[in-house]
Amino acid sequence: MKLYKEFLKAVKRNDPSFKNKLEVFLYPGFWALVFYKFSRYFYLNKHYFWARFWMEFGKRITSIEIHPGAVIGERLFIDHGFGVVIGETAVIGDDVTIYHGVTLGGTGKQWGKRHPNIGNRVMIGAGAKVLGNINIGDDVKIGANSIILKDVPNGVTAVGIYK
Numbered sequence: 004m005k006l007y008k009e010f011l012k013a014v015k016r017n018d019p020s021f022k023n024k025l026e027v028f029l030y031p032g033f034w035a036l037v038f039y040k041f042s043r044y045f046y047l048n049k050h051y052f053w054a055r056f057w058m059e060f061g062k063r064i065t066s067i068e069i070h071p072g073a074v075i076g077e078r079l080f081i082d083h084g085f086g087v088v089i090g091e092t093a094v095i096g097d098d099v100t101i102y103h104g105v106t107l108g109g110t111g112k113q114w115g116k117r118h119p120n121i122g123n124r125v126m127i128g129a130g131a132k133v134l135g136n137i138n139i140g141d142d143v144k145i146g147a148n149s150i151i152l153k154d155v156p157n158g159v160t161a162v163g164i165y166k
Contacts (some may be wrong), residue, residue, distance in 0.1 A: 018082065067155070077097045092117055096121055105129070120137070131145045131151065133151040140159065148162055
């Protein structure tokens with residue numbers, strides 16, 4: 004119930020086409036977070052096969068892949084969602100909006116922390132790639148189809164190739 008209420012707040016804040024509370028159940032981003040929470044439970048209890056099983060099942064239903072090892076704050080809003088990938092060591096703050104085709108990924112086959120940290124109140128435009136163990140500050144906007152390879156300070160709008 005908490006997940007529903009938090010996602011409802013995020014939808015109201017981000018989607019001008021939203022008309023009815025039941026519509027929340029039609030957002031693939033909502034269901035991706037349901038599967039994430041379920042798979043995260045198994046991940047935290049070291050049942051890695053079942054964590055990945057439910058992650059993969061959710062990916063097939065929603066076309067959104069959220070690794071159960073990722074840490075996600077409150078009110079994440081994944082709009083449209085198709086093609087979103089969130090890697091295992093990614094950390095996402097509160098009130099973040101992610102559009103379709105976004106990747107929060109690594110840059111190779113490193114071990115340990117290899118995915119980005121995303122601050123609070125960040126908007127990541129469609130098709131953007133945020134790669135590596137980098138920090139994205141609070142109140143950042145990342146433009147559509149941008150490639151972000153280095154830290155972005157608070158309050159900055161990053162577009163194009165940011166390296």
